[in-house]
Amino acid sequence: MKTNTIITIGRQYGSAGREIGYKIAEDFGIKLYDKEMLARAAKESGICEEIFETHDEKPTNSFLYSLVMDTYSMGYAGSAYNDMPLNHKVFLAQFDTIKKIADEGPCILVGRCADYALESYDNVVSVFIHADLEARISRISRIYDLPANKAKDRIVKTDKKRASYYNYYTNKRWGDAxxxxxCLNSSKLGIEGAAKAIEQYVLFKEGISDKQI
Incomplete structure (x- = not known):
């Protein structure tokens, strides 16, 4: 299968969003970018990669933290940029990198407000993967060998961070249809089924576009 579409995937923690993305990437023969976005953004911006990892989908409102860590930040010129809090610099660098990756061709971008960064692009399908809480608890418990209560606590905290990050930097609400x-429920469709559903949607949409052209 071939596609000309860029697919962005937002996901609840434990919903297997990344694994679904990898399955789609394999079937379409395109690249998936997850943590790879951070390494590339760090290289292109000159900001230390560890700072990207620290801020990854975690908005920080600590002025003191930004002030201290800002001494490690380099790359962008101009007083307006230099006066920004570090978390804003990291977001802008990541934002630029997402656009550069999208300009290179069809791919899959996981998380990090990629749908917002590419909202002006015509060839983007934004997807949100969610799943029933019990299914997510079971998955996280199995992967990380955690008791159910610990797995649930990790899920709640991670989702809260992702929602805060998305809501802070975009004009939309994380997880809202x-x-x-x-939007797909992976606990109903499974990884394979969710991937196939997204692929069929993309191909169908491209077919409509081709007919209109």
Whole structure:
């Protein structure tokens, strides 16, 4: 299968969003970017990669933290940029990198407000993967060998961070159906089924576009 579409995937923690993305990437023969976005953004911006990892989908409102860590930040010129809090610099660098990756061709971008960064692009399908809480608890418990209560606590905290990050930097709400083109429940469809559903949606949409052209 071939596609000309860029797919962005937002996901609840434990919903297997990344694994679904990898399955789609394999079937379409395109690249998936997750943590790779951070390494590339760090290289291109000159900001230390560890700072990207620290801020990854975690908005920080600590002025003192930004002030201290800002001594490690380099790359962008101009007083307006230099006066920004570090978390804003990291977001802007990541934002630029997402656009550069998208300009290179079809791919899959996981998290990090990629749907917002690419909202002006015509060839983007934004997807949100969610799953029933019990299924997510079971998955996280199995992967990380955690008791159910610990797994649930990790899920709640991670989702809260992702929602705060997305809501802070975009004009949309994390997880709301109105914020995405397609929302799927992976606990109903499974990884394979969710991947196939997204692939069929993308191919169908491209077929409509081709007919209109």
């Amino acid at each position: 109105d914020s995405y083109e397609l």
